[in-house]
Amino acid sequence: MIISWTDTFTSLLSGAIVFSIIGHLGVVTGETDYTKVVHPGAGLTFITYPEALAKFEHVPNLFAVLFFFMLFVLGIGSNTGIITSVVTAIRDQFPGLKNWKIVLVISALGFSTGFLFITPASSRVIEYVDYYGVTFVTLTLAVAELACFCWIYGVQRICRDIDFMLGLKTSILWRVCWKYVTPIVIAIILLLTFATGNPPERIATGFHVLGWFIYAAAILPLPILAIRAILAQPSDLSLWNRIKRAARPLSSWGPENLALKKKYDDFIDDSQRDDGAKSSSIFFRREKSYSVNL
Structure with a gap:
């Protein structure tokens, strides 16, 4: 929660600062069409913004240092959120792995991939990947x-x-x-x-x-795994019932600690009774034998 709120706040603050600087550059140059002031893509950061900072009357170098330090902080914040989600997903699937080993491997892969973005054609690569x-x-x-x-x-x-x-x-x-x-x-x-x-x-x-193939490679696992889970249900059920059973949580769903798991199950049962066994989801009830662990 803290990471997501901090990342969001710094992104909004940075966006406000960037566009205020673009407005200042438009006033200085007398250009009212912002598309003629702003360079597309990464040029906004590494061309437009430095040009605007260079036109400051007072301590432009200080503002330049602060700007690029802000970029560094934004990068750290974004990477923290991205890496945390990836590490959490891997830990959930393979709880026996050490956290620091997962972080080390992901960081090494990310660092190695980053070399693509410092090549002579890096601006095109950035646009393509983005x-x-x-x-x-x-x-x-x-x-x-x-x-x-x-x-x-x-x-x-x-x-x-x-x-x-x-x-x-x-x-x-x-x-x-x-x-x-x-x-x-x-x-x-x-x-x-x-x-x-x-x-x-x-x-x-x-x-x-190739770009659309990359998009398909990232998206296709969703329908493929969904179809796999549906096909794993008993064949004598209707298609709709197979979909519902595949989507329901496993009976083992809940805290890993057995004592907490017992409290969680009792809490859910009490809540269902209080609400008349109704739920905002049609797939609410847990199944013990038909769901598959993907």
Whole structure:
């Protein structure tokens, strides 16, 4: 929670600073069309912004140092959030692995991959990776994750888990945002990105095809694993019932500690009785024998 809030705050603050500097540059140059002031892509950071700082009347070097230090802090914050999510996913799948070993391997791979972005063609590589490997993939996975988390696992169960872990009752505002506002907004952004996105112009057609293959490689595991889980259900069930059984949590779902697991199961059972065994998710009830561990 602290990492996500800090990363969001620093990103918003940095965005406000960048666009205020762009406005200052427009005033100094007398140019009202910002597209003629701003360089596209990474040029905004490494060309436009230094040009604006150089026009400062007082201590421009100090502001230049502060700006690039801000970039460093933003990079550290973003990397922390990204690496943490990857490490957590690996630890969940392979709990026997040491945390520092996972971090070391991921950091080494990331550092090695970074050499691609300091080559003579680095600006094109950055545009290519950002367009195909970041923008579309991130938005698509975000929509899928929100759909699974809020509509399949269920907002009501999320709130119950928060109540069990933290003893906090979730307000109606959070419930509405999780179930409706956030998924719909992200889905609209994804559709608009597909409709209005401008692919990099300085890249050969073959690389655009490769970019869509990269996108497909990142997205296809979702439907493939979903189909695998559905096919693992008893064949005598209808398709709809097989989907519901595949989507329900395992009976082992919950805290790893056995004592906490018992308390968690009792808490969920009591909550279901209090709510009349109703849930915001049609896939709420746990199955002991039909779900598969992916």
